[in-house]
Amino acid sequence: MIGEGPSRGGAPGAVVTGSSRGIGAAVARGLAARGFGVCVNYASREAPAEALVREIEAAGGRAFAREADVSDFEQAKGLVEETAERFGGVRVVVNNAGFSQHRTLEEMTVEDWARSLAVNLSAAFYTTKAALSHLRREPWGRIVNVSSLRAMTGSDHGAHYAAAKSGLIGLTKSLALELAPEITVNAVSPGYTRTDMTARDLERHGEAIRARIPAGRVAEPTEIAALVVFLASEEAGYITGETIGINGGIYMR
Ligand code: NAP
Numbered sequence: 001m002i003g004e005g006p007s008r009g010g011a012p013g014a015v016v017t018g019s020s021r022g023i024g025a026a027v028a029r030g031l032a033a034r035g036f037g038v039c040v041n042y043a044s045r046e047a048p049a050e051a052l053v054r055e056i057e058a059a060g061g062r063a064f065a066r067e068a069d070v071s072d073f074e075q076a077k078g079l080v081e082e083t084a085e086r087f088g089g090v091r092v093v094v095n096n097a098g099f100s101q102h103r104t105l106e107e108m109t110v111e112d113w114a115r116s117l118a119v120n121l122s123a124a125f126y127t128t129k130a131a132l133s134h135l136r137r138e139p140w141g142r143i144v145n146v147s148s149l150r151a152m153t154g155s156d157h158g159a160h161y162a163a164a165k166s167g168l169i170g171l172t173k174s175l176a177l178e179l180a181p182e183i184t185v186n187a188v189s190p191g192y193t194r195t196d197m198t199a200r201d202l203e204r205h206g207e208a209i210r211a212r213i214p215a216g217r218v219a220e221p222t223e224i225a226a227l228v229v230f231l232a233s234e235e236a237g238y239i240t241g242e243t244i245g246i247n248g249g250i251y252m253r
Helices: 022-033 046-058 073-087 110-137 159-179 196-212 221-231
Strands: 013-016 037-042 062-067 090-095 141-146 183-190 243-246
Touching (some): 013 022, 013 073, 022 046, 073 110, 090 110, 221 243
Parallel strands (some): 013 090, 183 243
């Protein structure tokens, strides 16, 4: 683990689950640039998390790397507590950790279903519950859940993923009602974004995928992160309970 030692000054802590790679890493960079001390969380691959912490620190930001499987409540709690301790509080939670898996209903095991629901939905509940007392100590707090276009369209090869991502939208609206006005809760639902998660699909079917997207290309993680960082800002205080699509217009096709 790098980035040792409590660090004060600037905005307090931001927890970004699954932030060593892809969209989460872009969000971590964006929040660090806004002055937040960022917890760079990963499930098992330490090297990219450490590299990102070094990058953020070299740019003058504050970050530390933390292994935690956020589909386990105790691990999610540990992650939040360490962030609060290091940065003097937690003002932002971005529930981004997730994975997709190609499975038809026939192929899907009970274990596949349970794992997808645990990582893509329950983890957001666990992390948010663990962070609540810290968020309430702040003058304002922000929760951003990373859902998916699949929550709106469904999926013919990942019912567990689509169901979990739809569940995140219900969680978002419910917590927005419950935690207003100081804490806002919103979701983003990205379409195809260039990360490790989509690399294989894009390699095999990139041309067909791009042809269906009015924007003519897939999103870059920085484009999703820009929206998340805005929703996590003080200026976004009048937006709550929303799910904002960011998909290059594919939803209209
Ligand atoms: P990614 O490149 O595969 O990165 C996933 C990140 O999540 C990694 O840092 C990974 O850590 C971490 N992670 C996975 N399971 C975890 C767990 N149980 N606990 C803690 N961390 C965990 O993914 P991505 O494409 O950036 O996706 C980020 C989010 O956006 C996901 O929720 C995904 O469903 C959503 N999304 C993505 C797309 C897209 O096109 N890429 C579209 C819509 C929605 P390790 O490296 O240690 O495994």
